[in-house]
Amino acid sequence: MTNWLPKDFWTRNETLVAGVIIAFCVLATLSDPRFFTITTVSDLLRASIVIGILAVGAMLVLVSGGIDVSFTAIAVFAMYASTVFFLAVWPDAPWPLIFVVSILIGSLLGAINGFFIAFLGLPTLIVTLGTLSIFRGFLLTFIGSQRISALPPSMRDFSRGVLARGTTEAGNFYSIPWAALALVFVIVLTWFILKKTMLGRSIYAIGGSVESARRIGINVTWTQFFVYVYVGALAGLAGIIHGSVGRMADPFSLVGLELSVIAAVVLGGARLIGGYGTLTGTLLGVALIVIVQNSLIVVGIPTTWQSVTIGILILLGTGVPAYRAKRAAARAG
């Protein structure tokens, strides 16, 4: 075996997911050569930005040993509330300010989750199920339930900003929006936190064993609190990008997406029991889900089969490694 590959390379979820993605791309290209073009890539990338940012947050929560289902509600709340606020107060505000406010609102809502989970020690699923409903209900009742398409002009400017654009020889248009940079920024920042800070390592440690973490003196309460605030901030960012790029503040959007996002993260190898999860895996999982949602039609599978396909992928992608681990354990015992 080659040395530069990690020892468990062939048994990792990441490898499996990457394999499925490659297989799908080959299949898609064979059935329609137009699939493998820069246009497709840029389309998929655009579709990945919001899901990707949300997935990074969801991954962090899974690593810490919890689960968060409220992040989509936070995202839409932060997006809609900041849009409404600026339309009323200062419609000509620059987009970075609107973004910062959305991120702050997201952090605040995340802190509410964090308070219940870290300080009161309540189960994460129950808390976030509750806040999902509360955040959404509060938004629709008190802030508004109208779709707003007349966004502050700076948000539209943001959505027009592109890193690269062009037309292929075949005449297909492609563009990569500024928002892609936000995803890159989130990835780099999260990578830094997880890999290079004691805070990040503490998140892994807590996910591995809360009791052991307490015993060696990790501040479990504040670490957990940080996780939920950070996830809230990411949701605020994802929400405002979603609104800007879609050029519409829709209070009914995003909610319902949380299970797909968690599915992407789990496909990438994060475990629901906590302690395991990588950025690479998460991004591959997102890529796979996005490809399935956008390109199944290319290989001749009707779009109505989307959720069936995603379900099968989850069962295979998480079931095969789990089954293998069980077999290995049985042999060892």
Next chain:
Amino acid sequence: MSSERDTAFVDLRAITKRYAGVTALDSVDFTVQPGEAVCLAGENGSGKSTLIKIISGVEPATEGTIRIAGQERRTLNPRISAAAGVMVIFQDFSLFPNLSVAENIAFATQLSTHERFYKAHATKEIARKALERIGVEIDLDTRVESLPVAQKQLVAICRALASQAQLIIMDEPTTALTEKEVRRLQGIIRMLKEEGVAVIFVSHKLAEVLEVSEKVVVLRNGKKVAEGPASEFDTKSLTYHMTGRDVPEVPPSDIMPGAETLLQVRGLSKAGAFEDIDFDLKTGEVLGITGLLGSGRTSVAKALFGLVSPDAGSISIDGKTIPTGDPQAASEARIGYVPEDRLTEGLFLNQSIVRNVAVGRLDAHANGGWLNMSALVDEAAEWLKRLKVKAPDIEAPVQSLSGGNQQRVALARWLSRAPRVLILNGPSVGVDVGSKADIHDIVRDLASKGIGVIVISDDLPELLATCHRILVMRDGRIIDALDGKTVSEDDLAHRLAS
């Protein structure tokens, strides 16, 4: 005496601890010198855990003075205690299964130096140094979850060393280790002692820790009842001090003449587990099956009860063959099996004591789909009384009981089914000395009533105290069949290991 006090690393004087009116520790003096190994012995509830909690700062003492590293500690918490060099290695090791060996060793150190950033290189350096100190090589990048138990323990020791441990407290360090691993641990402890690191063992298994200990302290009912150089103690005198009574182990009485063959096992084989297992069990006989971990002893026990499907061979009771690999058939043939790991296989831990017994008799008290609850509970309660389960309330969850009492509950469930053959896998694992002798009494008593008992164990004195015959297994085969009356412990140990 006063000079001894001055040099002591830990010096506790007249420590008393009361919990809501219950005195857990009663004016106990306790010292540990640098580089000294102390064996802290005592039954469950003797106060040894409380003493450890006080030294490590988890619980405050009600009265008394604590000096650690020459300083009087009026307030003590785990952080202060750890900073002074007191490290506790819990029975579960408190490691992070998902993190690498290097990180597990270095994490606590990096926290105590208030590092903000994680440096992989420095982490490995800390871990490498700690591993070098005890002369062990473990791949630093391996995840701890994939290490065997013995290596996990070494990682836990290294973590303590990396955090500048002056005193390492080990809770039941040898329970899960094989003999070879125990030897290695003993070697490491000797090395640490030479470096001036003190060690406190808290243990049920006494013989192994006596070898490396200088001092023995025995607690009973919260009082220090014996203290002295380890050389003055042996297993027997320790047992006496721990229980406050002599626990004579009477060898089993003879099998009744004319006992009939009850269980016949012929040619039982399973690839990779055991091969060609042949033996008979008479009514009223206690048969021991022993062997090192991995010798196949547990697989055979499970196969007898149908939990493991053999590839070949037969099991018959009273000449009637019963289907193999079918626990229900085994149960109907009145074979009972009390597993080794009560916590995960044998008991419903958070269910009540009485329910844990009653579950064995659901079928007997079922009447057309309805349960006769009162008869069921009465019968279960009767069995609990007969086995002398000490419980304030039979409705309390089973996990609130001590190891010995839990084992009795497991036994009660099976005995209520009037078994003809009872398989006990590790009947006294995690049970303290006094209860152990009681369980042996129960085993002998069962045999005298005509039940055939199979005891699976690697505790040699236990086998000698209970068994008429002992089968020795190695690599899945029976290599010896010995008479329990004539074989000596040394001889048995030799046959096991050779």
